[in-house]
Amino acid sequence: MFSFKQLSEKFLQYLNQYDYKKQPAELYDPVKYIMSIGGKRIRPLMCLAGYNLYKENVEQAFNAAMAIEVFHNFSLVHDDLMDAADKRRGLPSVHKKYNDNTAILSGDAMLIMSYQLLEMYPDNYLELTQLFSKTAIEVCEGQRMDMDFETQVQPEIDAYIQMIALKTSVLIACSLKMGALIGGASESEANHLYEFGKNMGIAFQIQDDLLDTFGDEEKVGKKIGGDILQKKKTYLYLKSLELLSMDESETLRVLYSDSTEKTGDELVDQVVQLFKISHVDVHAQELKLVYQQLAFSHLKALQLDEERKVPLMNFAKELLDRTH
Numbered sequence: 001m002f003s004f005k006q007l008s009e010k011f012l013q014y015l016n017q018y019d020y021k022k023q024p025a026e027l028y029d030p031v032k033y034i035m036s037i038g039g040k041r042i043r044p045l046m047c048l049a050g051y052n053l054y055k056e057n058v059e060q061a062f063n064a065a066m067a068i069e070v071f072h073n074f075s076l077v078h079d080d081l082m083d084a085a086d087k088r089r090g091l092p093s094v095h096k097k098y099n100d101n102t103a104i105l106s107g108d109a110m111l112i113m114s115y116q117l118l119e120m121y122p123d124n125y126l127e128l129t130q131l132f133s134k135t136a137i138e139v140c141e142g143q144r145m146d147m148d149f150e151t152q153v154q155p156e157i158d159a160y161i162q163m164i165a166l167k168t169s170v171l172i173a174c175s176l177k178m179g180a181l182i183g184g185a186s187e188s189e190a191n192h193l194y195e196f197g198k199n200m201g202i203a204f205q206i207q208d209d210l211l212d213t214f215g216d217e218e219k220v221g222k223k224i225g226g227d228i229l230q231k232k233k234t235y236l237y238l239k240s241l242e243l244l245s246m247d248e249s250e251t252l253r254v255l256y257s258d259s260t261e262k263t264g265d266e267l268v269d270q271v272v273q274l275f276k277i278s279h280v281d282v283h284a285q286e287l288k289l290v291y292q293q294l295a296f297s298h299l300k301a302l303q304l305d306e307e308r309k310v311p312l313m314n315f316a317k318e319l320l321d322r323t324h
Helices: 004-016 025-036 042-052 058-083 100-118 125-149 157-182 187-214 235-243 246-255 264-278 280-300 306-320
Strands: none
Touching (some): 004 042, 025 058, 042 058, 042 306, 058 157, 125 157, 157 187, 187 264, 235 264, 235 280
């Protein structure tokens, strides 16, 4: 068994040596760029960890892990374009460094590349591509739901959970299941890993919401309140509307509306104050714990030696208890 640190080192070495020598350069240089600017690499590591539960030669899962990382970054290229985001991981986003048309076309190429990488698994190709296609369309559905939330005054909390499950969690779940299937896991075991990843992904996003509003700015590494400035209708916002008094809820709605005159730090401070009055952080922590415990119940259901599950469990706890 490898630790997640060892898996990360192995995958980064593979990633750094990956051959992008293709023409035209104007198509592939943006691909190299987005793939080289960092990130947590959670999804490819989950693929390798899923494989490593069953087999030791993790190099056999590198192409699948790369397929997932290429797809994830493809979605970021297009998301940044849709959101008109100037930065990605502290550097210019692809459409800012190059141009909009390049971001669209290079992103399209990345989507196709991700499927080409799965061709390296002829014995598992059909089940891998079926799972991958199901996941890819779900990610698109989640993105559409997220966009639709912008025009909805008060989406249902259940709809928000469904949205983050589709936009974030299913790709983590897919990563684990793909790795397990390549490693020879049974369909039942692979499904438990899928559910572990899906529920962990929901808990991960709730933790992200908490850090964006209640995190330590120095530890998080970015200005607190980004979701508030973008007026994202996160769990914190939706649950606060339920918990606050009618007058306080109306004040929060106005702050999130186009009619508000509040901007910048003043907007963030007033919204955070309402969040604190509602004690929504306590509710968010409790909800995160529910999904975390549900995730771990699926990990415990695996018919494997407990010691083989330890790296995955420790990594999940580290992600969900992180301060940045």
